Amino acid sequence: MAQHFLLSTKARSLSLRQVFRMGEDEAYGVFCELRWPENDGGPICPRCGCTEAYHISTRRKFKCVGCHHQFSVTSGTIFASRKMSFGDLLAAIVIFVNGAKGISALQMSRDLDVQYKTAFVLSHKLREAMAQELAERELNGIVEIDGGYFGGYVKQENYKADRKDRRLSVNRTGKRQCVVIMRERGGKSLPFVVRNEGDAVPYVRDHVGTLATIHADEGTGWDALHAGWDTKRVNHSIAFKDKGVCTNQAESFFSRLRRMETGTHHHIAGPYLYAYAGEASWREDNRRVDNGSQAMMVANAAMGAKVSRNWKGYWQR
Structure with missing residues (x-):
């Protein structure tokens, strides 16, 4: 092994x-x-771009020769x-x-x-x-897409007679959000946070090349993808992989994000969910890079x- x-x-x-x-x-x-790096570590004024500056050693600061701006x-x-x-x-x-x-x-x-x-x-x-490098990223080739829901946890009642079916929307808090991951096989990934899986289709149009092949599951939110891309689906109730079609790399991302939630941060929902999803995406993309x-x-x-x-x-x- x-x-x-x-x-x-x-x-x-x-x-x-x-x-x-x-x-x-x-x-x-x-x-x-x-x-x-372009000046071998020498100071460059952020205001005027001048490469000549006095070194103020007592404060680890510089003073530009051209515009006299002090900077660090x-x-x-x-x-x-x-x-x-x-x-x-x-x-x-x-x-x-x-x-x-x-x-x-x-x-x-x-x-x-x-x-x-x-x-x-x-x-x-x-x-x-x-996350800055994610803004202009475009994915091509075989792109796996999947969504996972985070946040909005509802604690069960003590007595069984008082418990409600938490799968129904009427019994949720309204704070649940969906993280959608688009992952290029052998390449980079790109996460988004939306309310429901289907809301991510506009983001797919902006960040997935028209010649790409999309692999997705049987969720109805992905039906609109057939209109713009060669889209292949896999029914997870029957098989995780069928004739080469799978979303295993997308599931790998969610596995990492779930472990971050349960074992490290314990709560990653709310307005900062996108930040944690971006971190998990970066760690997945660079998992074979030395520390x-x-x-x-x-x-x-x-x-x-x-x-x-x-x-x-x-x-x-």
């Missing part, structure tokens, strides 16, 4: 021990190289107004990617000795940066992302 990738030495190329041995100066240099390596990025040290930021990214099923904000707060609020916002900022490369991918995405309008000053409303 072949060894699982996560058990192999190829999966481990960066450890927390290496990060903490770096020291603050070396960690700072890593962020400079990620922010300004994190100015204008998702880490703007940060208070954590660069070593702790890099360690937080490594901790974040090392969790194959995700990492809870409570565990991160204990590992880094920071407040839960700090770890919660930092984790969501990383998820927002990771060092994953950490640099996340750090690079964070340094390339703009200031978060959703999470900057979150706890101050």
